[in-house]
Each structure stands twice: as structure tokens, then as C-alpha cells.
Amino acid sequence: MCIVYAETAARDSLEQVISEALVQSGFDKSDVRGVCLGVSGVNHPSDQEKIENWIRDMFPSHVKVYVQNDAIVALASGTMGKLHGCVLIAGTGCIAYGFDEDGKEARASGGGPILGDWGSGYGIAAQALTAVIRAHDGRGPQTMLTSTILKALGLSSPDELIGWTYADPSWARIAALVPQVVSCAEAGDEISDKILVDAAEDLALSVKAVVQRLGLCGKDGTASFPVVMVGGVLNANQKWDIGKEVSKRINRYFPGAQTIIPKVEPAVGAALLAMNFLSS
Template identity: 75%
Template sequence: MRNGDVWAFEDGGEIRGDVNGSGVVLGVDGGATSTVCVCLPLLALLSAHKLPDPLPVLARAVSGCSNHNSVGESAARNTLEQVMAEALSKSGSNRSAVRAVCLGVSGVNSSTDQERILKWIRDIFPIHVKLYVRNDAVAALASGTMGKLHGCVLIAGTGCIAYGFAEDGREARAAGAGPVLGDWGSGYGIAAQALTAVIRSHDGRGIQTMLTNSILKTLGLSSPDELIGWTYADPSWARIAALVPEVVSCAEAGDQIANEILVNAVQELALCVKAVVQRLCLCGEDGNSSFPVVMVGGVLEANKSWDIGKEVIKYIQTSYPAVHPIKPQVEPAIGAALLAWNYLMKESEEKCHR
């Protein structure tokens, strides 16, 4: 059932717009922490021999988590609809102006997941709108390659995943199954290990760590015993992952436990990339071919002396010295919009050749 309130800007839900005009494309990046939608004019993309710089973003909207595994189907569906409606409203467009939508959403791990989300949005847009649903890692990769699906992306934010494409279209992934199933290089994984270390230190199973005072001070708690109530009052992934900066600070200050947690995270993240590279043979038969690795997510952002992203690349380079790390110049939502445009153009070309 469509949420009519979010479409009130269309004058009571009436859909206007010329379906024969140039229109717009929407790109959605739905993560475990937030969801972003951008609206790009199709004409500007069609009329340029190369992508315009900067890209003409008509509007941008932000909402909460849209990972159905984290917040449930109803909340995820409402978030996606709300963020797309807000972006269209800000752009001065409406649903009839939309030509294509690409949603890159975390938690999309199978064709069943794709069909679930497609079912949610088919009822939202007119029949002429092309709809594409991929894992959010695909949009993140496109943000680094400006729409080309080749190479590998490593996302390490609240969650983590490595996802790659070979030149022939084959794809592979590693991790991304959530914290319960071993995404220990993620922000959640790092912070959960830190919380565990504090409890173990407190009850005598582990050694003392700076993490205790740092985390308690940040959370406004007086004792490690209070961490139990704090953790289970709201065990959402993003809330736990927000403690990563405390782990990094303690590691930079020389704390052994914090340092071990980050070293383990680096190894886990590098292993994810290596698994994808090996399965797709991105490095070539001799292992020396260059390939891009797009680095996305708060965990990989440079810190002071402890730069997790830099350490991950160094670890990967021990096996693949020709790896080409890329820090995207545009956000994943724009990558999703470029994918929507590419998919639309590809379908148009195929139709012309029939």
C-alpha cells in the first residue's frame, strides 16, 4: 500500500509530467545507518560526450536505515519511499518525470531480496519507469568507477562487504552477511569486540584496557556492569558501531587490546577483497594485472596514526602489488544514479538493434 502522505506535493497524489520528455533518474544508496537518494537530469547525461563535471545533482534527500534485516520490512519500505519522494519534491519533479531508478540497498543478498524490494516500489512509480535493485556495494563500486562495473569495492562502515565484477560480467562477493555471521571487519564488529574486551577485563577474563574508561566516558556510564543494560536496551548495529572512534583513539594511544582489534579488522577486510579477486581472477593469470579497489565507508577513512584503510591496502599489496585503490569523488547514491542511466542506455541500445 502506497504512503499517500509522502506524495502530497503531487497535488493530492495526481501524477503529472510528460513521459516523452527527457526526465530524471534516481539513485538510492540504502545502508545500515542511513539512506540517501539523489535526482539527476537525464538530458544532461544524454547530451554530454562524457559525464559532466561536476554532475548536475538536482536534489538530495537523506533518511534512516533501509536494511530490512536490521529494521524490518515495513520500516525499510517506508524509508525508501520517503527518501525518493523527498528527492523528487526538492527537485521540482514528480513520478512521471522519472525514467529509471536504481536502488543499491544493504541486505540485498539474493534474487528473493531483489524481488521483495522491486515489489515494494513497482506500485509507487508509473509503468514506464525502469527499476533496478542491487546490493549497496554495487552502487558503491560505481561511485568509484563512475558507473563502470569492473574491479572490487570494499565497504566498511556499520557493516562490511567486498563485491566485485569481472570484465565479462561475472560477479562475486565476500562477507556482507551481518555481524552474527562473521563480518568482523565492520564497524559493528570492531565495536562489539571492544565492548567484549571491556567486560572481559572487568570480570577477570581479560587484561586491563584503556577501552574501559574511554567507552564508559563516551556513554556517560560509571561501571562496566552498566554496559549490559546499555547494549541490550537497543542493540542496533549503527548504535554499536558508533564506538569505533574510541577504539581507534585507544589504539593510537598504545592500548594493546584496541590495537589487536584493529589489526584483526584489517586482516579480515583484506581477506574479503582477496577472496573476491581470486574468484574473479581480477589480477590476471600471472597475478600482476592492475585492478581497481574502491574504498568506501567510515571505518576506512583516514585517522591520525591508525589509518585502517591504508593498512588494508598495504595488506592487499603483499599479494597483489598492482592493485589500484580508489577513493570515490562522488557518493554511492550518485553511483546508483549512474547505474540507472547506464542500464537505461543499454536497454535502449539493445532495443534499437532488434
């Protein structure tokens, strides 16, 4: 029952978004030639087929429909629609995804925090919360994170963190604490600094895994290829710059890697992909 309700709600939400986009553009459904969607969590052909069928029911039969993982449209937003290279997304969650010149695909991370996406916003913040509890228990060193996070949440004691965390353990709610971790690291807190260093290393390793599986770096490891970097964790523009630290590590592994911060939204990447699919 819950699964059916969730799917119905997702479909209704999708239809509403499409209707709003058509109204804003001044076109109607009969004017559309192709639809490309980037959807988080679409990792299996059955997921793709289900959403494609939803979209086909919303449009006339002549409309071509393409459903991709959101990482693919993010890659396209940095390569102007070309599916070659690697994309690293680090926001609430994280994933690395790539294509070689022959269209072979590979991915790393993206399994959620339970399966170890520690470079994500959730992963960073969860480790910070754990550090506060460990310090309070006497199992770990004292950290500036304690006072900073308690103040940000309006709590008076680390004991209250347990109730706050499990009252609504949504990923985005936890990940929203990343700025506090960054500010503590900038102020010299060693625990916070280590959390961010480990996150940068983990994100760079995800890119490394994809690049090596696809051979994007060439036989000698120096070939040029794009690495598109997307997400609030990578583009926060703070003094302690996680994106810059990740880029440095990627370039240590692969001197030919060209890190790119897209100048357009992933939605533009989806539009470029739709155009490319229609013309191919």
C-alpha cells in the same frame, strides 16, 4: 504480522524518499526514465523482485526499474558507473563485492556480526567491549579501553556495560564506539591496536577472496584492477588509519590493485548505473 508491518513501513519510507527527491529536483514522476536503487541486504532475486514491484507501482509504466545491493552502487561510485573490480564497504557492517569483465559476480563477508564480520564497525566495537569485560573479570589483560569507553558512555563500572549493551543491542549503537578504540590504539594500548590490526587483516582477506574467485589479478597475480573503499571505518582519517592499513595489505596480496576513495556519494553511482542500464 511483524513482517508485514516491517515491509509496509519500508515501502512507505521508500515512497517518501522518492517523493522528496522529485520535489528537490523539480521534476515529477512522468519525467523519470529510470530508477536505480542500492539497498542493503538485497542478496536474492526474490528480494530484488519485491522492491522492484514496489517501485513500479509508484511510477508510470515507461519507467525502467533496477534494484541492486548497496555494494554495487558503491562500486559504481568509484568507477564512474563501470561494474568491474571490487568494492569494500566497512561501516557499521562490512562486505566485499566484485565483478569481472564478463559480469561474473562474487562476494565475501556481509553476513552480519553473528557470522563473523569482524572488520566492521560493529565487530571492532564488540571486541572492545568484550576486552573490557574480560579485563574486569580477570580473564584478560588490563586495557585503556575500560576507562575510555566508560567515560564515553557515562558509566561508572564495567558491570554497567552489560545492561547498557543489552538495553538496545543495535549494530549502529555499538559501532559508534569505534572512535574510542582508535583513540586508545593511538595512545599505545596494545589490546586496541590488536583489535584494529585484526580488523584490517579481516577486511583485506575479504577483498582477497573476491579477487581470487573472479581472477581480477590475472594469472600472474599482477594485473591492474580497482578496489573501491567506502564507509566510515575506512575513511575516518585518523592517525591510526584503518583504510591505509587495509590498502597496504591488499597491495601486498595484489601489486596491481588500485585503491580508490570515491569522490562522489553512492547515490551518484546509482544514477550512473541507471544511465548505463538505459543505454545498454
